[in-house]
Amino acid sequence: MRVHNFAAGPAALPLEVLERAQAELTDFNGLGMSVMEISHRSKDFVRVASESEALLRDLLGVPDGYTVLFLQGGATGQFAAIPLNLTAPGARVDYVNTGSWSKKALTEARKYAEVTVIADEADSNYSTVPAEGTLQVSDGAAYLHYTANETIGGVEFGYVPEVDVPLVADFSSTIMSRPIDVSRFGLIYAGAQKNLGPSGLTVVIVRDDLVGHARPETPSVLDYAAMAGADSMLNTPPTFGWYLLGLNLEWIRDNGGLPGMAERNERKASTLYGAIDGSDFYSNPVDPAARSWMNVPFLLADPALEQEFLTQAEAAHLTNLTGHRSVGGMRASIYNATSQESVQALVDFLKEFERTHG
Known part of the structure; x- marks a missing residue:
């Protein structure tokens, strides 16, 4: 029997998605083999990838001028990828600390940039977020980063900060749970294992003017321009996870x-x-x-x-x-x-x- 699953991630998947994957497990698209057994560069899998991206763009209303990437390394990998792609050495970046994942993100960013914590909710034991309209960006900050939902503490922003620098947000526990205005962000990233699908993929939605500025030492798999040029397949992607993500997006569309x-x-x-x-x-x-x-x-x-x-x-x-x-x-x-x-x-x-x- 199916239990009532309240896991924080990897999280529950829709039964309809699992049953469809089960039915197609040994014979995908009449090929006589699993989607896990075909080349990621085959026309059949390229179709899976392109249709998944198109559906995600449609559901989220991603406007023109944004690149969508399907990467590995989890949201944790993006803690480093973001300053490596969006700043030059010695740059200043702003972070909001609302709990465990915010702290991990800003700690990693300190390896690559001068981090200013412009708001820290420690006084409330991280049970609050900054009041709307109170965030003041530092002079010369390259971007402002915040965690839309702190999975561990159960704290979530009920608003999108209004700032005049690129807004960067960890949406791992919030993405696909409600409509958002992507155009207000410079970059959104999210681990798949909450609302998008199984673990193993991270979605990055980044404004095109922020792509192509990675530092020379940036690993290729973290370089947004390099990954965009390879359709997120510079390295072999987790094909089964990407396929399941597509099925999950179809379920969201149909519901x-x-x-x-x-x-x-x-x-x-x-x-x-x-x-x-x-x-x-x-x-x-x-x-x-x-x-x-x-x-x-x-x-x-x-x-x-x-x-x-x-x-x-x-x-x-x-x-x-x-x-x-x-x-x-x-x-x-x-x-x-x-x-x-x-x-x-x-x-x-x-x-x-x-x-x-x-």
Whole structure:
């Protein structure tokens, strides 16, 4: 049976996508072999790649003048690739620190540029984001970087910062969950393993005027111009992951596109936060104005009950609810593929556990 999967990434995939991949696993497009067994330069796989890019562009409304890349190395690889491609040695760059992934990004960037942290939410224990309109870019900054959604802390920006330098954003946990205006960004990057597909690919959407300026020492696989010139295939890509990403994009298209995902995700988040807020037994540590639609951390009033909670949850087929090791507690990640039915099953369990242990 299928469980209710609340994993933070690699995350749940739509059952329809998995079943289609299963049906095509040994015979893709009538070739008598798997998509994993054909050349990445064959016309059949090139079609998979080009159709995936076209669909992603259409769903996100990517305007002309932007390059879309399908890369490896995860979002972590982009922590280095961004300053290597967008700055010269000694350049100043601005970062906003709202939690674990922001800190990792700015720490890596310090190897290649002079980093100014223009906002740091440490005073709230990273349970907030800067108030809209308060971010002030440093003189001469090459770009401003922020993390749209902190997967570990469950903190999410409810707005897009207005700045007069290229805006760079880690959208790993937010991409494809709702409409966004790509034209407001210089660069968006996202690991695939949340809302795009399985792990192994990272999508980079970069404005064309920012491409072609990589430092000479930049590894070719991190050089946006080099990868764009090779259609993201300078090295052999993870073909099965790219194929699954395309199937997942088709599922998003067939389920209302990004407006449909936004409606679906807002309803799920409202259901779960409502149950937590309506209880004295559970609590959410994030400022309500900065709560993530995608990652919902929560605490039990008595931490001694956490292991019993997890044991009973597993028995009820509610999986991957352990909070990140750095913060503890519980966390439910409710990405696109997580259904309203799964969220309701979790809410029902929360109420029953509180009844028997509260």
